[in-house]
Amino acid sequence: MSLSAVASTGFAGVVLYVVFRWWNSRIPRGLKRPPGPPGHFLIGNLLDIPKSKEWLTFDRWANQYGDLFYLSMPGASILFINSYELAKELFDKRGSIYSDRYQSTGVVKTSLSNTGRLSNTSSLYFGSHGIQATSEKDPLLVLSETTLKQVIEAGIPETYLYIPSWFPGANFKTELNQLGKQLLEMQTRPIEIAKNSLKKGNARPSTVSALIEQFENDLGRPNDYEDIIKHVTAVAYIAAIDTTNGLLLHFFYTILLHPGVQKRAQEELDDVVGPDALPSLEDLKRLKYARAVFEELLRWNAVVPSGLPHVLNVDDVVNGYFIPKGTVVFGNTWTLLRSKSVYGPDADQFNPDRFLGGHMPYPDFAFGYGRRACPGRHFGENAVFFAIVNILHLFDILPFEGENGPELPTENDFESGLALIIPRSASAVRTLEELDI
Numbered sequence: 250m251s252l253s254a255v256a257s258t259g260f261a262g263v264v265l266y267v268v269f270r271w272w273n274s275r276i277p278r279g280l281k282r283p284p285g286p287p288g289h290f291l292i293g294n295l296l297d298i299p300k301s302k303e304w305l306t307f308d309r310w311a312n313q314y315g316d317l318f319y320l321s322m323p324g325a326s327i328l329f330i331n332s333y334e335l336a337k338e339l340f341d342k343r344g345s346i347y348s349d350r351y352q353s354t355g356v357v358k359t360s361l362s363n364t365g366r367l368s369n370t371s372s373l374y375f376g377s378h379g380i381q382a383t384s385e386k387d388p389l390l391v392l393s394e395t396t397l398k399q400v401i402e403a404g405i406p407e408t409y410l411y412i413p414s415w416f417p418g419a420n421f422k423t424e425l426n427q428l429g430k431q432l433l434e435m436q437t438r439p440i441e442i443a444k445n446s447l448k449k450g451n452a453r454p455s456t457v458s459a460l461i462e463q464f465e466n467d468l469g470r471p472n473d474y475e476d477i478i479k480h481v482t483a484v485a486y487i488a489a490i491d492t493t494n495g496l497l498l499h500f501f502y503t504i505l506l507h508p509g510v511q512k513r514a515q516e517e518l519d520d521v522v523g524p525d526a527l528p529s530l531e532d533l534k535r536l537k538y539a540r541a542v543f544e545e546l547l548r549w550n551a552v553v554p555s556g557l558p559h560v561l562n563v564d565d566v567v568n569g570y571f572i573p574k575g576t577v578v579f580g581n582t583w584t585l586l587r588s589k590s591v592y593g594p595d596a597d598q599f600n601p602d603r604f605l606g607g608h609m610p611y612p613d614f615a616f617g618y619g620r621r622a623c624p625g626r627h628f629g630e631n632a633v634f635f636a637i638v639n640i641l642h643l644f645d646i647l648p649f650e651g652e653n654g655p656e657l658p659t660e661n662d663f664e665s666g667l668a669l670i671i672p673r674s675a676s677a678v679r680t681l682e683e684l685d686i
């Protein structure tokens with residue numbers, strides 16, 4: 250290391266230390282900092298957050314520290330809400346101050362591993378752009394999936410070092426610029442394809458083509474209408490793909506572990522729908538057990554286990570603890586949806602019966618909190634529930650027979666991502682290509 254690099258590293262260290270001390274000195278008299286793991290000199294809790302299965306560590310800290318725990322690291326303080334009532338109080342009642350989004354500035358620490366995606370599900374979602382991917386290697390699909398993966402990596406705070414851009418070695422600006430270019434390309438290329446297909450008269454029905462047609466026939470359209478279409482459809486794609494796809498994969502995973510649930514849901518479908526028809530929208534209301542399976546699915550393994558980060562926009566006091574403006578706030582969804590005081594002593598088990606009596610709270614935290622809660626919730630719920638009842642009515646979901654017997658998934662064997670990802674090895678799901686169909 251050169252002398253100047255040593256000097257600038259030392260300088261950076263001193264600045265971080267001063268910021269750290271300044272933050273601690275801000276706590277008003279009579280108030281305290283929320284409890285949390287003690288952390289280390291200068292870097293605080295940076296190294297305490299594991300690179301994988303972090304929601305299990307957050308769950309352990311929730312058990313250890315109670316309703317709130319707090320993590321600090323250079324440039325960021327993070328609060329986790331672990332109590333059902335407190336989550337409602339802060340995100341709903343004090344929603345006007347707990348609903349900002351955070352602007353990430355950092356370098357990526359971990360990378361995601363291969364996922365067990367259903368290839369045709371991804372193609373199906375591409376339908377929203379009117380493009381049918383020909384295979385998993387389709388360049389547009391590869392571009393979208395790689396970009397999405399990087400966006401998620403860049404956005405997960407626990408994978409981020411909060412380091413200012415002048416800090417030696419902080420080359421994240423270049424990486425983020427590159428990612429920005431990829432994002433733009435991912436948004437622009439499908440629009441160009443859709444416009445060409447519309448011109449040729451062979452466009453598939455899709456959100457993109459519907460919006461283009463609608464704007465082009467509207468004389469009062471804004472000048473930047475193409476940008477609007479790009480952003481709306483890209484945000485919907487990014488927010489919907491891993492969550493909806495993830496929930497569907499969790500369904501396969503859960504059913505493989507609970508064959509009795511599958512049998513009971515299929516008997517109900519036979520009774521309500523009959524063996525020779527597919528479930529209609531009217532039938533959905535009468536499928537009480539299948540609905541309970543769906544709700545328990547949302548609750549048991551929350552696919553977005555720590556929600557998305559909210560940011561507090563003014564100083565606040567919670568249960569006698571001082572929470573400074575700018576704190577990144579997470580609802581600890583995994584823990585909240587497994588709360589024994591709310592869902593009963595068997596909250597760690599998958600048991601759809603708990604939702605049959607109609608007195609358990611709907612697991613709406615699976616869709617986030619307060620003013621930031623998922624705007625695609627009803628779309629996602631209906632799409633996944635409808636898919637699930639159709640699959641159950643048409644198929645038996647069975648494990649693969651391996652050399653050593655049935656290949657069953659292992660509980661909690663997920664990887665980090667926007668949504669929990671089931672590793673291919675554990676998912677017992679095969680793509681059509683792998684099955685050579």
Ligand code: HEM
Binds near residue numbers: 486488625628
């Ligand atoms: C069943 C599937 C889905 C699940 C479990 C899910 C879950 C979530 C969660 C946990 C959040 C974060 C909320 C918060 O910050 O408190 C979120 C945000 C969001 N979701 Fe979903 N989502 C699903 C499907 C969808 C779909 C289908 C769309 C769009 C078509 C969508 C669009 C969005 C958008 C745009 C946001 C960001 C909202 C904001 O920043 O204000 N989601 N979703």
